[in-house]
Amino acid sequence: MTTTGRLVLVVALLLPAYASAQSIRVSSLAREDRVLVSFELAEVYDADLRAAIDSGLPTSITYDVDLRRSTTLWVDRLVATARVTASVQFDNLTRRYQVTVMQDGRTELSTVTDDEALVREALTRFQKLPLFSTSVLEANSEYYVRVRAQTRPHTSLFALPWGRGGVLGSTKFTFLPR
Amino acid sequence: MAVDAPRRAAPADLPAGARALRRPFRDNPVLILVVMGLLLAALIAIVGVVNRSVDLAPDYLSEVVLYALTALDLAMLAVLALLLARNIVKLVVERRRGLPFARFQTKLVLLLLGSALVPAGLVVAVGGEVIRKSAERWFSAPVDQVLASSREVASDYYEVRERAVTGTAGALARRLAATSLSDSGLAELGDAVRVDIGLGRVGLVEVYRVVETPSAVRVEPVVNWAAPSLPRGYSAGVADRLAAQVASGPAPATVFEPLPQGGELVRAAALVPGPPGGRPAGVVVASEYVDADLARHSRRIVEAYEGYQQLRVLQRPLQGVYLAFFGLTALLVLLGAAWLGPYVAKRITRPIQAMAEAAREIGAGHFEHRLVPDTRDEFGGLVDAFNTMAHELSTSRDRLEQSRRDLERKNLEVEERRRYIEAILERIATGVISVNADGRIGTVNGAAQRLLQLDGSAAGRPLAAALSRDELEPLRKAIERRVSGRGPDPGGQEVALVIDGRDLHLALATTPMPSQDGIGLAIVLDDVSPLIRAQKVAAWRDVARRLAHEVKNPLTPIQLCAERMRRHFSQAPEPTRALVEECSTTIVQEVESLKLLVDEFSQFARMPAPRTVPSDLNLLVRDVLSLYRDLLGDIRIEARLTAVLPLVRVDPEQFRRVVLNLVDNSVEALRERPAGGVSGVISIETEHDPVAAVVRVVVADNGPGIPGGDHARLFLPYYSTKQRGSGLGLSIVRRIVVEHGGNIEASDNVPRGTRMTIELPC
Numbered sequence: 001m002t003t004t005g006r007l008v009l010v011v012a013l014l015l016p017a018y019a020s021a022q023s024i025r026v027s028s029l030a031r032e033d034r035v036l037v038s039f040e041l042a043e044v045y046d047a048d049l050r051a052a053i054d055s056g057l058p059t060s061i062t063y064d065v066d067l068r069r070s071t072t073l074w075v076d077r078l079v080a081t082a083r084v085t086a087s088v089q090f091d092n093l094t095r096r097y098q099v100t101v102m103q104d105g106r107t108e109l110s111t112v113t114d115d116e117a118l119v120r121e122a123l124t125r126f127q128k129l130p131l132f133s134t135s136v137l138e139a140n141s142e143y144y145v146r147v148r149a150q151t152r153p154h155t156s157l158f159a160l161p162w163g164r165g166g167v168l169g170s171t172k173f174t175f176l177p178r
Numbered sequence: 179m180a181v182d183a184p185r186r187a188a189p190a191d192l193p194a195g196a197r198a199l200r201r202p203f204r205d206n207p208v209l210i211l212v213v214m215g216l217l218l219a220a221l222i223a224i225v226g227v228v229n230r231s232v233d234l235a236p237d238y239l240s241e242v243v244l245y246a247l248t249a250l251d252l253a254m255l256a257v258l259a260l261l262l263a264r265n266i267v268k269l270v271v272e273r274r275r276g277l278p279f280a281r282f283q284t285k286l287v288l289l290l291l292g293s294a295l296v297p298a299g300l301v302v303a304v305g306g307e308v309i310r311k312s313a314e315r316w317f318s319a320p321v322d323q324v325l326a327s328s329r330e331v332a333s334d335y336y337e338v339r340e341r342a343v344t345g346t347a348g349a350l351a352r353r354l355a356a357t358s359l360s361d362s363g364l365a366e367l368g369d370a371v372r373v374d375i376g377l378g379r380v381g382l383v384e385v386y387r388v389v390e391t392p393s394a395v396r397v398e399p400v401v402n403w404a405a406p407s408l409p410r411g412y413s414a415g416v417a418d419r420l421a422a423q424v425a426s427g428p429a430p431a432t433v434f435e436p437l438p439q440g441g442e443l444v445r446a447a448a449l450v451p452g453p454p455g456g457r458p459a460g461v462v463v464a465s466e467y468v469d470a471d472l473a474r475h476s477r478r479i480v481e482a483y484e485g486y487q488q489l490r491v492l493q494r495p496l497q498g499v500y501l502a503f504f505g506l507t508a509l510l511v512l513l514g515a516a517w518l519g520p521y522v523a524k525r526i527t528r529p530i531q532a533m534a535e536a537a538r539e540i541g542a543g544h545f546e547h548r549l550v551p552d553t554r555d556e557f558g559g560l561v562d563a564f565n566t567m568a569h570e571l572s573t574s575r576d577r578l579e580q581s582r583r584d585l586e587r588k589n590l591e592v593e594e595r596r597r598y599i600e601a602i603l604e605r606i607a608t609g610v611i612s613v614n615a616d617g618r619i620g621t622v623n624g625a626a627q628r629l630l631q632l633d634g635s636a637a638g639r640p641l642a643a644a645l646s647r648d649e650l651e652p653l654r655k656a657i658e659r660r661v662s663g664r665g666p667d668p669g670g671q672e673v674a675l676v677i678d679g680r681d682l683h684l685a686l687a688t689t690p691m692p693s694q695d696g697i698g699l700a701i702v703l704d705d706v707s708p709l710i711r712a713q714k715v716a717a718w719r720d721v722a723r724r725l726a727h728e729v730k731n732p733l734t735p736i737q738l739c740a741e742r743m744r745r746h747f748s749q750a751p752e753p754t755r756a757l758v759e760e761c762s763t764t765i766v767q768e769v770e771s772l773k774l775l776v777d778e779f780s781q782f783a784r785m786p787a788p789r790t791v792p793s794d795l796n797l798l799v800r801d802v803l804s805l806y807r808d809l810l811g812d813i814r815i816e817a818r819l820t821a822v823l824p825l826v827r828v829d830p831e832q833f834r835r836v837v838l839n840l841v842d843n844s845v846e847a848l849r850e851r852p853a854g855g856v857s858g859v860i861s862i863e864t865e866h867d868p869v870a871a872v873v874r875v876v877v878a879d880n881g882p883g884i885p886g887g888d889h890a891r892l893f894l895p896y897y898s899t900k901q902r903g904s905g906l907g908l909s910i911v912r913r914i915v916v917e918h919g920g921n922i923e924a925s926d927n928v929p930r931g932t933r934m935t936i937e938l939p940c
Binding site: 052055 | 237241244248332333336337340434476483487488492495501502
């Protein structure tokens with residue numbers, strides 16, 4: 001095998017490894033003029049993230065939620081976007097976590113706790129967030145919600161441009177107005 | 179030795195066709211230095227950022243610095259790939275097109291790239307290993323344990339204080355529960371609190387009453403007690419919010435409030451229970467002061483611990499930053515090498531290529547082609563030397579062209595001279611034969627052909643073969659002797675030949691002619707026969723003059739004596755008188771004959787110089803022939819005179835005498851012919867030979883002719899074929915003709931008789 005071939009093979013092997021096994025489970029529901037979005041980031045609260053939190057670093061997970069409509073033969077139409085940021089900072093002196101959840105710049109939750117499980121849930125699990133209004137949806141049309149999660153700070157060796165997308169998950173739904 | 183150094187040609191000195199080698203951007207050292215300086219400054223800035231990477235905010239480190247460096251690495255990698263691809267394609271194309279120095283450029287590029295690849299790889303490998311080892315040394319178990327233990331101690335202290343305050347708050351709340359926040363209860367509580375404050379168990383106690391509204395639960399402060407030693411500046415709002423949070427529901431019951439003067443307040447809240455089944459009556463917030471030094475030291479311990487742990491967390495991005503920097507450095511080196519290779523190769527080969535192209539131009543004859551030196555280094559000197567060479571070539575070409583024109587002119591002159599000499603050689607009476615180094619005849623002029631009776635085919639034949647005739651043997655041998663060096667002095671040698679019965683005296687001269695093939699020979703033959711004849715005539719004239727002088731003087735006394743004897747013996751007896759008479763008469767007659775003879779000799783000796791005038795020879799011939807009209811009996815004279823005859827400078831009287839003499843000789847010859855023979859005919863012809871530039875007068879008869887071998891002696895004095903004759907007639911004739919610059923030849927007439935041919939220059 002040539003040198004170029006070996007290089008291509010190494011890159012091909014590294015890319016999936018860099019993507020890791022993290023995933024997002026996403027579900028959506030249109031109810032009472034709002035699109036309720038639930039998502040849970042799995043396998044993210046690992047030793048690295050825990051070490052980052054325990055080190056006192058402000059640690060956050062940013063979820064970019066896109067409401068999109070599929071388009072044939074063209075780029076999917078972006079209907080609406082929302083950003084949910086869950087951040088935590090651990091005080092090693094008092095052994096307490098300062099947890100803050102913000103949605104589109106608004107603070108939805110700000111609490112201090114010493115319960116790590118609560119912190120974990122606050123960072124990775126979101127239930128029925130009313131992120132979008134149904135007024136922008138067309139009846140009987142199929143949409144999908146795509147969630148992209150990014151963890152900060154990055155603790156990887158390199159910051160490759162194509163690896164900045166973070167973890168991605170999506171779900172489809174058909175808007176049926178009642 | 180003075181050497182003309184090549185002059186450095188300024189652009190203004192060069193011709194308009196001079197080609198500049200400089201390219202405006204790539205060959206601008208200032209621009210290149212500026213770019214390199216900017217790159218160096220950027221590298222130094224990156225080094226500064228990398229060195230401060232530990233102190234950078236984690237997000238800035240991983241989101242900006244690492245990403246920027248990685249993106250820069252990738253961009254440079256792409257640029258390097260493009261540059262390498264471009265170089266490879268360019269080199270392959272140049273090599274396929276067979277451009278000059280393509281192989282050299284390829285080797286130079288590969289050499290520079292290869293020499294840069296090793297240090298670049300070493301930079302990445304060694305740098306990466308150094309960073310990895312350094313990162314490992316950042317962390318050690320003892321430090322880890324010390325920091326962790328210190329943090330545990332500080333945290334435990336805070337936890338103990340928190341528990342204590344929480345316990346105090348709970349105890350106070352339970353005490354107030356019994357009094358339902360009544361005034362008496364508060365007063366009683368105040369007494370107890372003051373005791374606790376006095377004992378240092380608590381620093382501050384604040385009591386709130388819970389007020390329930392339809393929309394929310396709120397608290398309102400009721401009373402507070404503070405220790406006098408408690409630093410001021412704490413915030414009542416912190417206690418208010420804590421009380422409200424505790425009153426509203428489950429929430430952390432403690433809070434740590436940093437004070438402006440240093441130190442912290444550990445605040446704990448506890449609900450004051452209300453009636454059973456009812457809502458809480460109030461909230462008690464107890465606070466304990468943590469000393470400023472203690473709090474500061476605790477915070478420092480925690481900060482050190484967190485910094486240590488954050489460094490561990492950010493270990494990989496930090497390594498990535500350094501690796502990216504090393505990668506950037508290596509890529510810069512490779513990029514520089516990839517750019518520098520073709521650049522240096524071009525810088526080296528471009529002047530040589532330009533000179534090769536210029537050499538081709540000059541080789542094609544464009545001597546005005548010049549190059550403009552773009553540097554002042556050795557290449558510039560080389561270009562100057564090339565321009566100097568081109569200038570010298572141009573000058574030499576001009577000189578050569580001038581020499582060629584001179585040579586052509588000289589060749590034309592030589593050719594004209596050769597033709598002139600050839601014409602002269604063809605016209606002159608001197609025979610010239612050139613013999614090549616190989617012994618073959620090169621040229622034979624007309625005179626030589628005529629003298630030796632050679633034809634035009636003699637040229638190219640060996641000299642010995644061309645002169646192989648027996649009658650030319652003396653000449654051949656004389657030449658051979660000269661060639662062999664055995665002959666006399668080459669200044670001249672007389673060779674006597676007999677050709678067709680005529681004596682021919684040739685003055686032979688030979689001259690060596692050196693040539694590239696060897697030494698040839700120029701043979702010059704002068705017909706000196708007329709000179710010999712003139713010499714003989716002169717000798718005879720001298721003899722005649724002496725003879726006349728010596729003979730004539732005694733004749734008169736002899737005659738006088740004979741007459742005197744006749745007179746003396748006139749009276750003598752008859753027999754005696756008759757004898758004397760007969761003898762004296764005979765003496766006188768013979769003396770008279772001798773006088774006549776002596777007179778002729780005198781006349782031969784004293785013949786006057788001719789007084790020539792332009793004369794019509796036809797007219798002179800007719801005058802002579804008119805004298806013979808009706809006097810010759812059966813002898814017929816035929817005059818065949820040419821119609822057009824140029825005037826010839828002759829002495830008319832002497833010329834008439836020549837013609838008269840020749841006609842008389844013919845008449846005498848015809849009268850001696852046997853009776854009953856053919857009728858006598860004397861023919862006189864005149865003709866003009868413009869090629870030889872002579873006028874010929876021929877007198878021929880059909881008489882008995884001249885005995886064989888006497889043609890040469892015919893013109894000698896005292897040679898006569900007649901019984902009576904002095905033998906001076908033809909001598910006088912030839913003398914007259916010779917003194918007129920002409921020549922007279924005697925030959926046999928065909929079919930019989932004698933033919934006298936006179937040639938006079940015209």
